Amino acid sequence: MIQLYYETAAACIGSLGFAMLFNLRGRRLLWCAFGGGMSWAVYIFCMLIMGAGLYTSLFFASAAVVALAEILARRIKTPVTVLMVPMIIPLIPGGTLYYAMSYLLESRYELFAREARSLTLQVFAIALGIIITTSLSRAVFTVIYRLKEK
Amino acid sequence: MEEQTPALSRTMQEGFMTCILDIGEMLLKNGAEIMRVEDTLFRLCKSCGFSSAEVFSIPSCIILTARAPGGATITQTRRVRARGTDLDLVSRANDLSRKVCACPPPLEEFQAEVKALKNKKSYTPKQQLFIYCLISASFSVFFGGNALDALASAISGAVLYMAVSLGGLIRLNSILMNAFSSALTAFAVIILCAFLPGASHDKIIIGNIMLLIPGLALTTSLRDIINGDTISGLAGFCEAVIKALAIAAGSAVVLYGLGGYSI
Numbered sequence: 236m237i238q239l240y241y242e243t244a245a246a247c248i249g250s251l252g253f254a255m256l257f258n259l260r261g262r263r264l265l266w267c268a269f270g271g272g273m274s275w276a277v278y279i280f281c282m283l284i285m286g287a288g289l290y291t292s293l294f295f296a297s298a299a300v301v302a303l304a305e306i307l308a309r310r311i312k313t314p315v316t317v318l319m320v321p322m323i324i325p326l327i328p329g330g331t332l333y334y335a336m337s338y339l340l341e342s343r344y345e346l347f348a349r350e351a352r353s354l355t356l357q358v359f360a361i362a363l364g365i366i367i368t369t370s371l372s373r374a375v376f377t378v379i380y381r382l383k384e385k
Numbered sequence: 386m387e388e389q390t391p392a393l394s395r396t397m398q399e400g401f402m403t404c405i406l407d408i409g410e411m412l413l414k415n416g417a418e419i420m421r422v423e424d425t426l427f428r429l430c431k432s433c434g435f436s437s438a439e440v441f442s443i444p445s446c447i448i449l450t451a452r453a454p455g456g457a458t459i460t461q462t463r464r465v466r467a468r469g470t471d472l473d474l475v476s477r478a479n480d481l482s483r484k485v486c487a488c489p490p491p492l493e494e495f496q497a498e499v500k501a502l503k504n505k506k507s508y509t510p511k512q513q514l515f516i517y518c519l520i521s522a523s524f525s526v527f528f529g530g531n532a533l534d535a536l537a538s539a540i541s542g543a544v545l546y547m548a549v550s551l552g553g554l555i556r557l558n559s560i561l562m563n564a565f566s567s568a569l570t571a572f573a574v575i576i577l578c579a580f581l582p583g584a585s586h587d588k589i590i591i592g593n594i595m596l597l598i599p600g601l602a603l604t605t606s607l608r609d610i611i612n613g614d615t616i617s618g619l620a621g622f623c624e625a626v627i628k629a630l631a632i633a634a635g636s637a638v639v640l641y642g643l644g645g646y647s648i
Contacts, residue, residue: 238529245527249595252520257416257601258473258507275527314479316418316608317472320601327603329595330528333587336633340641362607369611 239279246325247272254321263318266307270322274300278326289353290360296326297364305372323365328357398435398453399461400492405429406463407499409440409447411478415471416601420612422447425482432486433495443617444468444624468559470601477502510550517546517596525592530585537577537584538592544573545593563597563628564635571639590636597632599625 250271254264277299281292304319335350409426413419423440426449430438435451442448450460481498490498508516521542522535530538548566557565570593578586606621 242527245523248523249520249527252516252523253600254472255508255516256470256513256520256596258471259476260473312480313476314417314421316416316421316605317476320416320470320472320604323604324595324600325527327595327598327600329524329598330591332598332629332633333591333594333636336637337587337640340637358603365604365607366611369608 239283243272243275243279246275250274250321250324253324257321259317259321263311263313266311266318267321270300270303270307270318271325273303274322275325290356293326293357293360294364297323297361298368300326301365301368302372305368305376309376319365323361326361328354331357395457395459397492398451398457398459401433401495402430402449402451402459402461404492404495404499405433406447406449406461407503408478408482409442409449410463410465411474411502413442413444413447413465414468415474415478416605417475417479418605418608418612419443419614419617420609421479425479428486429482432489434489444620471507473507474502474505477505514543514546517542520596521545521592523592524595525588528588528591530588530592531583533581533584534588535592537574537581538589541570541573541577541589541593542596545570545596560627560631563631567594567597567632567635568639571636572643575640575643586640590640594632594636597628599628602628 247268251264251268253271254267259267274296278292278296281287281295282289285292287295300322301319304315304322307313308315308318331350331354335347335354338344338347338350405426408429409422412422412425419442422442426440426442426447427438430440430449430451434454436454438449438451440447440449445465447463447465448460449462450458452458481502485495485498489495518539522539525534525538526532545566548569549562552562552565571590574586574590574593577589578584602621602625606618606625608618609615609621610618612618
């Protein structure tokens with residue numbers, strides 16, 4: 236259990252680091268750190284409390300991050316990409332990529348196939364989360380703006 | 386602007402267009418989506434006194450044709466080569482274009498503002514070194530490493546930073562750069578593991594790999610595909626996959642070949 240807190244804290248700091256690597260400064264750094272931590276918290280919540288699988292959890296985590304970025308971007312008048320990219324970094328399956336490569340080199344093809352499949356599906360789940368949330372939020376904000384104009 | 390001087394001279398129009406393309410290049414180079422680039426340039430052209438504009442952009446090129454009210458058309462093309470990631474510049478270029486659209490400035494002022502955007506501050510090398518160490522350490526913990534792994538990962542993260550700066554100095558192309566720097570990092574990890582018996586090399590190196598993985602290229606390319614810019618999205622996606630393969634290959638060659646590690 237304590238490991239999960241470490242992981243979430245590490246996700247926060249990792250996202251903060253990436254935000255700095257991409258040259259952001261000031262208040263946006265804190266938002267990125269918060270978003271990075273949130274992405275992992277949502278993932279763990281789906282996994283452990285909702286009992287969802289790996290891919291479903293990743294889907295909801297990336298959907299949550301994109302929703303946060305879309306709302307925040309309109310609030311603080313920043314392009315969505317600027318916030319979304321550092322926030323989503325902890326979800327990117329770097330570990331799976333590494334283990335897939337290592338199994339391939341060790342000629343453990345069954346394990347390699349498992350990791351490679353998992354890698355593809357993880358990327359796909361994240362992509363789906365981004366795609367659906369982006370399209371939905373565009374629709375939702377269009378409706379909101381229309382209502383405000385009236 | 387256009388009310389005061391209805392007919393801009395040809396050189397003025399070209400000057401405006403160059404400024405507009407400068408903004409577009411900055412956006413495209415540093416990680417904005419294609420749709421944002423095209424949309425921004427279209428709006429800028431409209432507000433700088435052109436009556437219509439056609440923009441086409443892919444990750445490596447922008448073509449902009451605008452028609453002046455007098456009937457003359459101007460086309461300029463911008464080939465975009467080196468790509469990096471500077472989200473702060475994206476956001477500033479976006480702010481500038483909003484400002485210009487709201488109230489178009491005279492040409493000299495516009496040129497000065499674009500120039501000011503170009504040479505803006507970024508983190509110093511020392512700070513960047515620190516950022517590399519920070520990211521490496523935190524992701525090594527994130528993927529299940531202990532404190533020792535985090536420390537080792539911070540050190541090999543510093544090596545990675547040096548490799549990346551060196552690659553930048555000798556102008557290595559980006560794919561070779563990824564392979565080269567991940568290979569050098571893996572080499573550092575092997576040495577570190579020899580000195581630190583308790584450390585697990587996979588946890589250390591994953592922390593470093595996260596720094597190289599093209600996460601931005603991946604998410605941007607997906608957003609391009611959603612926006613309907615399929616060609617650009619696929620090009621970006623391909624680039625991301627090839628970079629990931631280069632990273633894997635670079636570290637694999639060293640770990641497996643030189644280190645004799647069962648990875």
